[in-house]
Amino acid sequence: MIFQQTLGNKVTFSGIGLHTGKTITITLRPAEPGTGVVFHRVDLTPAVSIEAHAENVVNTRLSTTIGRGEASVSTIEHLMAALYGCGIDNAHVDINGPEVPIMDGSAAPFVSAIVKAGVKESRKARKYLVIKKPVSVTEGDKKASIIPSRHYKISFDMQFAHPAVKSQVRSLEFSQTSFTDEYAAARTFGFLAEVEMMKSHGLALGGSLENAVVIGDNGVLNPEGLRFQDEFVRHKILDSVGDFSLAGHRLIGHVKATKSGHDLNHKLVMEIQASRLLHPDRVHPAGLQRSLQHRAAGAGLAGGLKRQVKTKIKIKTEVVVKTEVEQKLRAAPFGGLLFSFQRDLELLEFPSPFV
Numbered sequence: 001m002i003f004q005q006t007l008g009n010k011v012t013f014s015g016i017g018l019h020t021g022k023t024i025t026i027t028l029r030p031a032e033p034g035t036g037v038v039f040h041r042v043d044l045t046p047a048v049s050i051e052a053h054a055e056n057v058v059n060t061r062l063s064t065t066i067g068r069g070e071a072s073v074s075t076i077e078h079l080m081a082a083l084y085g086c087g088i089d090n091a092h093v094d095i096n097g098p099e100v101p102i103m104d105g106s107a108a109p110f111v112s113a114i115v116k117a118g119v120k121e122s123r124k125a126r127k128y129l130v131i132k133k134p135v136s137v138t139e140g141d142k143k144a145s146i147i148p149s150r151h152y153k154i155s156f157d158m159q160f161a162h163p164a165v166k167s168q169v170r171s172l173e174f175s176q177t178s179f180t181d182e183y184a185a186a187r188t189f190g191f192l193a194e195v196e197m198m199k200s201h202g203l204a205l206g207g208s209l210e211n212a213v214v215i216g217d218n219g220v221l222n223p224e225g226l227r228f229q230d231e232f233v234r235h236k237i238l239d240s241v242g243d244f245s246l247a248g249h250r251l252i253g254h255v256k257a258t259k260s261g262h263d264l265n266h267k268l269v270m271e272i273q274a275s276r277l278l279h280p281d282r283v284h285p286a287g288l289q290r291s292l293q294h295r296a297a298g299a300g301l302a303g304g305l306k307r308q309v310k311t312k313i314k315i316k317t318e319v320v321v322k323t324e325v326e327q328k329l330r331a332a333p334f335g336g337l338l339f340s341f342q343r344d345l346e347l348l349e350f351p352s353p354f355v
């Protein structure tokens with residue numbers, strides 16, 4: 001899948017905000033290529049638009065909140081994970097309150113809404129942020145890093161002293177089906193003592209066993225039990241997919257997180273962005289086309305040009321194959337692949353392998 005995608009139609013749904021306890025309505029609408037995901041606080045006059053980018057994150061306590069001026073939208077991470085997981089690059093999100101509804105505590109209801117709206121492919125290429133050098137952030141015993149990898153992977157190691165949770169370790173090798181089938185339904189969770197304390201402080205007013213797994217002294221309080229034996233770490237990975245989607249481009253790299261949460265996830269994304277400033281992206285295929293023109297004008301299709309083209313194509317081919325290029329492109333002969341790159345494919349390579 002290398003072309004940017006949006007929703008086929010608009011779709012509207014409502015739910016309770018976890019922290020405000022109020023009913024909030026969301027409409028997801030199709031957006032033009034290059035838009036990204038943009039939230040619109042349509043209850044404000046005039047409406048305030050906030051791009052879902054790491055630079056707009058204003059709070060990472062309990063959930064991820066983006067804001068502009070006085071306006072903000074919190075608990076965006078499960079919806080963002082669903083959009084990313086369903087392959088949606090561009091969407092408008094109209095919301096009539098300060099908080100994305102918690103629904104059942106997972107991303108599954110958002111996935112269902114997106115499936116209902118349908119997915120529409122554009123003719124504009126996606127950009128991928130390919131991690132070429134490790135980037136990491138630590139805070140006490142918490143750590144989050146991303147290292148070069150052929151695929152987008154998230155490995156999460158969570159450790160709690162609570163006997164009902166203990167340690168859970170899991171790795172997601174990202175694909176649309178792995179996310180929607182194995183992670184989207186994992187619910188948010190909390191400890192009974194913390195939930196009671198939050199409510200006493202006016203938080204989690206909408207929280208209930210309908211939208212969170214609550215853990216008491218002797219285990220899970222929800223009568224239906226867990227959806228997955230390791231639902232907690234699956235949910236932490238779901239949160240991470242949402243938080244890392246704020247990098248602005250799809251990542252190709254392996255995230256390794258130990259006891260991370262929204263705060264450290266955000267810091268890692270900001271660290272990646274800071275590294276990008278030190279090593280500006282090389283955007284292709286413009287460079288390839290310039291190189292082709294330059295070499296062709298100078299020496300024709302001499303050995304040097306062939307070698308250079310071969311090298312560059314090899315790198316791009318790897319990237320495309322590992323990011324699930326569509327069957328038609330897989331089946332295309334080399335010439336077809338080259339044509340596609342020249343015409344459409346833009347890749348952000350970070351830092352450039354050519355320096």
Ligand SMILES: [Zn+2]
Nearest residue numbers: 077188235239
């Ligand atoms: Zn969550």
